[in-house]
Amino acid sequence: MKENGLIIGLDIGGTNVRIGMVNKSKVVEEFEIIKSKEIFHDKPIENLSCFIEDYRRRKGKNKNILAVSLGFPSTIDRTRKIVLSTPNLTGMNNLNVVEELQESLELPIFLERDVNLLIQYDMYMNKIHPESTVLGFYIGTGLGNAIVIKGRIYNGKNGCAGELGHIPIMNNTIPCGCGNKGCMELFSSGKYLQIIREEFFPETSLDKIFVKHSQDPKIVEYVEYLSIPIATEISILDPDYVILGGGVLQMEGFPFHKLESNILSHTRKPFPADNLAFHYARAHQENGVIGAGIYGFSCLKEGRR
Ligand SMILES: [Zn+2]
Incomplete structure (x- = not known):
């Protein structure tokens, strides 16, 4: 892994989707927010893939993107690949998010429940x-x-x-x-x-x-x-x-x-x-994105792909 690599982190909520690039020092750059309903309607995975690809083209050009790490407000299967159920997002039930995004983005994809990424951030911020x-x-x-x-x-x-x-x-x-x-x-x-x-x-x-x-x-x-x-x-x-x-x-x-x-x-x-x-927990818009970055780096360290 190159030292200057970045993880694209996404914090997906019922109302907003937050995205940014997180480095190993847990600093986020090029942070953006869009409304969830712009992505999650018909064909949510294709839309999500296009959104991430567009972000990478606009903000990640000439940067060493190592992986994409996503937090969903959902129940997720044991293998951390399939979003099982998402009451607050249209169409996000029983979808193999990891496989589909890996195929279209050609990057390692890591998936977790949103709160599991928030706690990573809060543990880091509170020096736990x-x-x-x-x-x-x-x-x-x-x-x-x-x-x-x-x-x-x-x-x-x-x-x-x-x-x-x-x-x-x-x-x-x-x-x-x-x-x-x-x-x-x-x-x-x-x-x-x-x-x-x-x-x-x-x-x-x-x-x-x-x-x-x-x-x-x-x-x-x-x-x-x-x-x-x-x-x-x-x-x-x-x-x-x-x-x-x-x-x-x-x-x-x-x-x-x-x-x-x-x-x-x-x-x-x-x-x-x-x-x-x-x-x-402190109220910052970037918390979930940084948590996604922290999680992504720990997955890479463990050799997960
Ligand atoms: Zn209940």
């Missing part, structure tokens, strides 16, 4: 030792969860580990988008915050909801709901570090101290509660 056990909780529209055990992303037998939003609540029969009933994500997510706003604070815009109403019993209860799945996983895995992030936590006035004390109140004593180490 790369062989640590770390849990990432990203509360956006849904409840994203990444599990790193002794430095390795944990994906489970089928590649579907970390679906924390879909653990069940007792005696609850509200249908969830996943097909099950009474999933935790129905309450521990940005979607539910939106429901609370519409029902109880229709005069307040969502971005001001914590500034104006963090003492209101409905918001106090919401922050309690967020803490339950987080504390549950902490008690199961006793991690070295916990990373808290996502759009909801990055909203103005979010009550971090209350969330932390709620998590601690539900976590087993004396440990892991007594020395639980929290870090917060």
